[in-house]
Amino acid sequence: MTNISNKSYLILWVVIFFFSCSKEDDDTTQIPPTNQHNEKLQLYPNPPSGWKGETNPYETTGWVGDVMPYFEDGKFHIFFLHDAQTKPVGKGFHDIHKFVSKNLTDFDYQGRMINYGKTADPDFAIGTGSVININGTYYFYYTGHNGNTEYIQDHPRESILLAKSNDLKNWKKTNDFLLTAPEGYYDFEFRDPYVFYNSEEQEYWMLVSAQTDQRKAAILLFTSTDPVNKEWEVKDPLYTSSLAENYLMMECADIFKMGNYWYLLFSENWNKKVTHYRIASTSKGPWVTPKNDLLDGEFFYAGKTAANENGRFLFGWTARRFPENNTGNKEWAGNLVTHELIQKDDGGLGVKPPSSILNIFKNNQTLQAINTVGNISQNENNFELDATKNPAYITYPFSQLPARITTNITIKGDNGKTGFIFNIENDIENSSKIVFDSSKNRIVCVVNGEEKNSIPFHLETGKDYSIEIILEESICIVYINNEKAFSNRIYGLGKENWGIFADEINTNFKNLKLNTN
Structure with missing residues (x-):
């Protein structure tokens, strides 16, 4: 059972639940790709069709949704929400898949990592999350989403869930962790956990995109000194939308330090549909809005970062159209796109193409x-x-x-x-x-x-x-x-x-x- 510290002004509920799974669609089953998926150079890849077999309803074009990058031992493990163009009726959606890349020009597609749940499970659909290594075990905190009418009569629509792995390939959902919106926050909009170790505060942080009961966007902060035993304590929001901003949700939050500054990233999907950033001298803020806080336009969304020894990179998706022509409607999910971030003299962020991409054009x-x-x-x-x-x-x-x-x-x-x-x-x-x-x-x-x-x-x-x-x-x-x-x-x-x-x-x-x- 999860241990939670008491807070008089907010209560964090953790309940025990068990995921149902069938032999037909086991959540531990990994679906490996075939060699044909890696024959063509793709700077901006999308998952292949046929990844699950030609007779399966998911034998269809696949697209990259929200990206969850993780770097270790010379490799970017680029997890993403898989969006199938054709979704089987009655099935869940947005299972988590993965690319691996050493250079951001060659991508090894590794298939499904975490499957969506059943109709009565909290993760009938999956939302964004993040990976962290704690004492040699990989923890994948991710969003569970279930908007089915029967489910939401007795449960929150969104919650934070957990899966574990020893190798970044084989993931097992954890049966005794479920984090829901604390008192004062709307349980329909509670998602996109980003977990990291904050060396400045010497504790683990979890940022969660949330919405107050008055529908005001906030990035909630949870902290822990013992995440292995699932001890998370809710704090005051790290950032709340101002009246001038008037954001409905600040999705896919990310935080990192570069040089002397901390940076907070989030994406707003109702007004301009872009990725924003803020600057501070400490991880707790106060957060300053730069003169131009956009890193890209409306066809790059949900930007999140990961760093290697050469720099920090911004991963997102560039929206497709359906039908796939210039008159089609803009759709959710598309191709993986990667930018490199640079720090300007005034502390602002700049964006450039990764040098590995430029080097192929000889x-x-x-x-x-x-x-x-x-x-x-x-x-x-x-x-x-x-x-x-x-x-x-x-x-x-x-x-x-x-x-x-x-x-x-x-x-x-x-x-x-x-x-x-x-x-x-x-x-x-x-x-x-x-x-x-x-x-x-x-x-x-x-x-x-x-x-x-x-x-x-x-x-x-x-x-x-x-x-x-x-x-x-x-x-x-x-x-x-x-x-x-x-x-x-x-x-x-x-x-x-x-x-x-x-x-x-x-x-x-x-x-x-x-x-x-």
């Missing part, structure tokens, strides 16, 4: 223009597009994907647009674009003439900006000056031409390059 492709329109000056791979009077653009053919486009851009003026064009067929108006809009201080993804995604970014006239664009299949990720990432889903990349453009502004594109692997 083949420099000769740029041979297909079409040139407008007032354009060229000196080798340096271009000036003077579009102050009329639009200007240059188009090129794609040779293959994945590909890397690099350049440095400088604008003159503050009331125009410039950037990159993709999927060019007959005209650029109906193409896809990454638009640097100086008049509105933002970067926009436009697909087939329709705005799909944007992030705030102030493009100063006369300032030089380094641009990296990584393209793979339908994923387009833009990195700006090692400050921001901008992840997008554009179907048809590589099938049509691409180019650079300017409209009502003068832009220099310096040392424009296209590289392939």
Whole structure:
């Protein structure tokens, strides 16, 4: 039985329960992949179809949901919620699967790690969690979610559950641990445990995304000096949404120290649907909101981090569309995407592509223009597009994907647009674009003439900006000056031409390059 310290203002309930499992779908069964899943280089992978057999209802396209990264002995163990495009009726969903990677360019898919439960179990569906090694045993704290009508009549909809392993592969659910929302908090919204050892406080911390009875978002803090015996004590919230923020939920919280600062990450899925961060000088705060607290746009969600000896990396998923074309609806889950975090001089976080990804693009492709329109000056791979009077653009053919486009851009003026064009067929108006809009201080993804995604970014006239664009299949990720990432889903990349453009502004594109692997 779990031991809980008494608190007069909050009560933490821990109850004993037992998981039912059948021989047909045992929660300890690991489903290994076949060799065919690792033949193709994928910088931004998703789980394969057929992982459970061709006749199984889950023999379908799989997608990466919320990511739970863990690093040990030179390997990233990248756990994630598996989202099947076709879910069998009456079955649970979002079982936990895993990739393993040493370099973030090659991924070994290892199948299911933790299965969802039965209709009457608290984990009929599984939500985000985290892994920690305590005295040689791996503890996986994760979310149990059961919204079935009969279940929620007598139980909380969400709770924190636990599984254990000795090898990070074979996981067994623990029968005597269930953590539910304490007094004053809503038991429908209580999820995403992040557990770590806080050396500053010399105790274990668990952050849980929660909501007060008044529906105010909070990141709850539980502490323990003996998690092996399941002794967790509830504390005051680590962070609560302000009136100005007005967040409904702060999902998938993560906390870490880099240099002299602590960073708190969370994702908000109701307003802007993005990953935010906060800064503090201690793990308890107070937490300061940076001037621009976004690490990416709306097509990168639930960012969580893990560090190796070279740096700290941000893992999330880039949303897919259904049907899978540029007019389909944006859906939950997609491909795994990884950024590298850097710390700026003022303590803010910057985002850049992992160096291991950049290193695969060794083949420099000769740029041979297909079409040139407008007032354009060229000196080798340096271009000036003077579009102050009329639009200007240059188009090129794609040779293959994945590909890397690099350049440095400088604008003159503050009331125009410039950037990159993709999927060019007959005209650029109906193409896809990454638009640097100086008049509105933002970067926009436009697909087939329709705005799909944007992030705030102030493009100063006369300032030089380094641009990296990584393209793979339908994923387009833009990195700006090692400050921001901008992840997008554009179907048809590589099938049509691409180019650079300017409209009502003068832009220099310096040392424009296209590289392939």
